[in-house]
Amino acid sequence: MPEQTESAPLLELSKCEQIFRTKRGDVRAVAGVDLEVRPGKVLCLVGESGCGKTTTARAAAGLTRPTAGWVRYKGEDVNTMDSASRQAFREAVQYIHQDPYASLNPVRTVYSTVTAGLRRHKLVKTRTEARAKAAELLELVDLTPAESYLDKYPHQLSGGQRQRVAIARALAMGPQVLIADESTSMLDVSIRVSLLNTLGRLRDDLDVGFLFITHDLAVAKYFAWDGEIAVMYLGEIVEQGPTPQIINDPQHPYTKALISAVCEPDPRLAREKKTVRLRSSEIPSLTALPSGCTFHPRCPLFEPGLCDASAPPLSLINGDARRLACHVVARDHGPARAGAN
Template sequence: MADALLRLENVGRVFPTDAGPAPAVDGVDLALAAGSVTCLVGESGSGKTTTARIAAGLTTASSGRVLFDGRPLAELGRSGLVAFRRAVQYIHQDPYASLNPTRTVQSTLVSALLRQRRRGLWCGRSEHRAARSRAAELLSMVDLTPPENYLAKYPHQLSGGQRQRVAIARALTTGPRLIIADESTSMLDVSIRISLLNVLTGLRERLDVGYLFITHDLALAKYFGRDGRTAVMYLGRIVENGPTSRVIGDPQHPYTRALLAAVPEPDPDLTRGKRAIELRSADVPSLTAIPDGCPFHPRCPMARPEPCQLERPVLTGAAGHRAACHRTADVRAELPLLGDSAVTR
């Protein structure tokens, strides 16, 4: 992606533990552009959040580098870091924990706006008045209307969906070009998730803001990133990456197919006719003892002694759709996606 706003190049992060070093992220490459959507999916513990925190500059990479507008974060001066912080915003998973419980919605937004004020935006006595007006506009943009009903409320007086909308409005105070949403809908009721995703989509169309959307739910990735890209992570590595329609419609890695097979279907007829993919093991290997060769081979139903257990596969493929699997040519025949799935259709 030539016009990438943020680029991760061979990024790794190793955490020291009592059992030895744990590579939570290993050799991740991602390109994120304004106005685009990239979904990062995988099981819990796959490294999604650590990757997101590295991209946001909240966690330092042990190896590789993160580039903002073509410049490494480590080489940005004070003004460059300020521009980065304004351009890249982070929405946490738990909105109740990420919002200050002692501040009203108005105080949360106005204080953020005043900290991010630019020369000529507000001046003199009108500064706070302009900030309060802008805070009301931001609430309207995230469908908290009329905003006057929310400005004086505290986080505990809001529902989970309303708190997350306030968190989104706070992220918008800096005029971001990229928002990193870390499981931002996982703590919400299913009925609320789609409406929140629609808000994010509307902001993308209105403000040309891009997203790195972290989720473990392939159905949400299909809905939100339908015209974007999806990367699948396993044990800290990206094992498949490509256009969302191809990754979910025709996955090339056995792990991606196993994730799709595990998605529950709303239609009982589809559920009864759906073929389950039997993994060789339900246990995910420890990060301190990652298997040699393909890290998925202890669980993969397609694994062979050679080369799966001996050689680490690299991402290969055509037309921007790549998978790290030695047996990509056989995956359709051995692990077919049967039935008209609500996710893959």
């Protein structure tokens, strides 16, 4: 049988960096991040609040311009696109915001919200055609019967229904990439699972690539089991690889700490679960980052003269499909290829 080749990435971030100038000093929100989103695949970006996930997502969507590095869509640099290519990019890469209460205009009906882009770009010719398309999109996100939602306002909907409307709006332009920024974090658990199932079906049926932002590794495990997880700490990717490897056999101390913090519903397994104790619970200031590995003040594997001397490169672990940025773990696994994808 011929060897299967991996599809080319739709969206790439290469050495992407974002620095904000403040009165207290420069804030390095994103530090040289490399990420790829492929058709029909999920890349989960995971980390604590304030680690740079949303800043990375906004750069990927073209909402902000990186201080350094590149964002490429189908191999073309977003910042050097002509107007036609830029328009195609803006239609193909859609953003789903975290807050379903703030992301919808309160004075617009569901019909007006979902069809705004279609009417703006003259993709529908009549109101009848627009309503039919809106109903089709609502059916796609499991808001049925669609006719009962079209003329409602956001305040007449539940949180889960509002987020489904936001997803329908994102799907209206026929996107190839969806960037979901904590899009389920403000919903109840039962609604969250239902929405994740809807997103999973859309991924499979429409072959849409996902950049899925979350602080919850349980959500990442559920939604991206067949995809990848990239773990971010203070603007840097510290571990990245296939989801089963990251969840079942984490290698970076920070990843282990995140996984140990996930609640275990089974009391027996909860008693057996190992808790990772960090050296400190304090997150360093972004205006005064530690030398060397930025995680070393909190890391249980810290070795003086090594971890605080130089920043570890993101390198492939021998015999593994993951990349890791840790001097101690990389040394224990033997030499690896630095900077490989």
